Amino acid sequence: MDILEFIAWISLAVGALSSVIILVDIIQHPQMMTIMNIVWPINGWFLGPVALWTYFKWGKLKAKDNQAEDRRGQGAKVFLSTSHCSAGCTLGDAVGVPIVFFLGLTLFNSTLLAHYVVEFTAAYVFGVLFQLFAILPMNRERGWKGALKDSIKADTLSLVAFEVGMFGWMAIVHFILFQNPPMPSEATYWLMMQIAMILGFLTSYPANWWLVQKGIKEAM
Template sequence: MPEPLFPEYLLWIWFALTALSVAYVAWDLFTSTPEMKVMKWGWVLVTLYTGPVGLLVYWFSCREPSPGTHEQFIAPLWKQAVGSTIHCAAGDATGIIVAAAITGYFGLSMGVDIWLEYAAGFAFGLFIFQALFMKDMMGLSYGEAVRESFLPEWMSMNAMMAGMLPTMVILMTRDMRAMEANSPWFWASMSAATLVGVVVSYPVNYWLVKNKLKHGMGTERALGHGGSPLPEAAASAHAGHTMAGMAGMSHGQSASPSATGHNMAAMPGMDMSGGAQVSGLRKAVVTLLTLLMLAAGYWLAARYGDLTMRPGVPMEAMPGMDMPGHRM
């Protein structure tokens, strides 16, 4: 058996802290913080994957510090970009983790696994967390939402996988128990991979939100449960604290100037009307950069990990694994 990176009891302490973190984030979101419903579930999922780190990020970027202040608290661009990154991680990382848990039972090599996980993460992020859950807020049909979300989601996914891929492969090469979903080391590896993926993808999401190609952090007092716009009459009840007047808004339009309280422009990440102004060249350059990030992640995985390893196959049976000094 390989020597673990750290004692197993530390792993279970981490899982216990993760459970407490998820419980607190879920309780606070569903009782106190008026975040959009899709983002509430996104925060719960990401905290499940990142434990106390996710709780800290939530505390400083999303948790409403006092009643009626959520809109102002989440308005800074860096917090808007955090919201976009969390939304990305909730969809993409979930798809990757579910795919990794399933493909492990088929004994595929890691070199094949990682691209199936990439496809699953992209599909889950695009078709579920982006297009399905956000189409009402975007004022689009499902098909239109898929088309509008494709490029930003692809950029985000490339960056997320650029961080997750080498982390997963290197940790699983170090301890092959991490390739099997019934092992706690699998979940520890996925937790570490998600943390790295969030860090690596944040700059890309910051650029996307700044250039109004993705939404940022939101609030249900302005956008309604699940992201659907609230009627102006209902929003006016939150005068001074809301971004009202969004009824009938279509994609690319801003709220009425007469709307009560804050409008969409008051929260840079929620006004996506300027996305069309980003030139095709700039989009192409950033897309290329994310592909280079993904290529760098693959190189790290191949250089410091083993892409030929398979679940259930002893490492000494693999090419190059019978070298002197290799610890088993």
């Protein structure tokens, strides 16, 4: 086992442990917004200790049994909105990877392009669904169709911004960092994916700030 693979296993273990800690607490203290019960553990996988810190500092303020006053600033609320978007993207990307890998898909003889198309599509579907399950409970008068339109409007720019960061890193991994890029069957591949998710989060944050500022998306 080389040093990078060792680091990968440590990073994946820390991410998994962070997700489990958050999940155990959420089972005891469910979120007011049901979809956030899924969002927080997913964030734990790639944000690790940062997800733990933000969950216990900001996330628990929105637990059903919490009586404390919500004093979160705009930055924290946009962080949660970005977390919500990123979780949907992450789930879609994680679903897309094995589809491309096990089916041996390529596009124009490129596996990377196949990953881009399949993962973007899956991320978009999950991202819109996550947004839908956030919007619909707050605006039931809009109905499913209206809530779906609002979800597409609120999530599209945010998702594209996320994928810019993620896909950019994937290209660096594929063309610059490795002579033979790691495969999804290797721990190193998933370390690279964790980094891709973090970069996607960072590129998505300004987009979410703008969406919230313009009233296109509600701060969470």
